[in-house]
Amino acid sequence: MANFEYIALDAKGTETTGSIKANDEADAISQLRKSGLYPTQVVPAGKGGVSSAAKKRAKKAQAGNKKTGVGGRVKGKVLMIFTRQLATLVDAGLPLLRGLSVLGKQEKNRVMAGTINHLADSVAGGSTFSESLGQHPKIFDKLYVNMVKAGELGGVLELVLIRLAEYQEKAQKLKNRIVAAMVYPIIVIVIAVGILVFLMAVIVPRFEKIFAEMLGDKPLPAITRVVIGISRWVQDQWLLVLIIGAVLYAGWKVFSMTKGGRVVIDRMLLKMPVFGPVQLKSAISRFTRTLGTLVTSGVPILQALNITRD
Structure with missing residues (x-):
């Protein structure tokens, strides 16, 4: 039997280190799990030990954060695949640190690969997995971090x-269904706006010339004069129209970023005939799903x- 040094988390999430005799690395991991510990790193004794490995990874982290793309954002699908793969590796008995190292080497997304490597460096340096995740709020939200923290505390x-992983997969499926349901109305709206602009810029001016030739100085109906007036204004002030549109869009974005603005916009969306029911069902x-996942994972209800509110 050989000696193995390890870094592991106990039931309270506290990191512990030590050594254990086992036939191989898998046997060492199995013994640690049976004793109520969750191993994050297991290495053979005499090869530098876990402390040496941690120092090497810490130096690598300090030198390579910018080059590896740490600090950016990733798509939900990329995060979903990472979570599923990590869950599979950990459930199969692979230490957390080994699993992160494997996924970091295999990940093709530059930002996600850098983030995974940084997580591995942080865990090797002594931080818990939840603390390491909390260093990347743009990728791992409060739901993710708190669920992992609850899992560490409960040893599960x-x-x-x-x-x-199951939560993210269901969320991705729901998102795809919502996008598919909203594609048709959005296409109809875009086409309608395009037709309206074409009418005002091309068709109405031609009809104006025809009316002038046919009727001469006779007055046109009020509604016709209004349409022609709008058409002339659009043609003469097209730059102003673009500026007004850009200002309105920017104002809408800024307003939507405020708490009160978000409430107003959400209420408007819920009252819309087509988008409202879809938005309501999606929110519910x-x-x-979020509350159920958190509670079943051991997070206190309050x-x-x-977290669900945020």
Whole structure:
């Protein structure tokens, strides 16, 4: 039997280190799990030990954060695949640190690969997995971090990762369904706006000439004069129209970023005939799924409600 040094988390999420005798690395991991510990790193004794490995990874982290793309954002699908793969590796008995190292080498997305490597460096340096995730709020939200923290405290990290993977997969399917349902109305609106602009810029001016030739100085109906007036204004002030449109869009974006503005916009969306029911069902589905996932993972109900609200 050989000696192995390890870094592991106990039931309270506290990091512990030590050595253990086992036939191989898999046997060492199995013994640690049976004793109530969750190993993050297991290495053979006499090869530098875990402390040496941690120092090497820490130096690598300090030198390579910018080059690896740490600090950016990734698509939900990329995060979903990472969570599923990590859950599979951890559930199969692979130490967390080894699993992160494997995924970091395989990941093709530059930002995600850099983030995974940084997570591995942070865990090797002594941080818990949830603390490491909290250093990347643009990628891992409060839901993700708190669920992992609950899994660490309860010693069921592999189960929490599986639940997170299932949650993200269902969320991705729901998002795809919503996008598919909204594509047709958006296309109709875009085409309608395009036709309206074409009428005002091309068709109405031609009819204006025809009316002038046929009727001479006779007055046109009021509604016709209004349409022709709008057409002339659009042709003469097209630059102003673009500027007004850009200002309105920028104002809308700024307004939507405020808490009060978000409430007003959400209420408007819920009252819309086509988008309203879709938005309402989507919000209810996200709320129940998020709250249920948090509670079943061991997060206290009050904290779970606050996370779901955010």
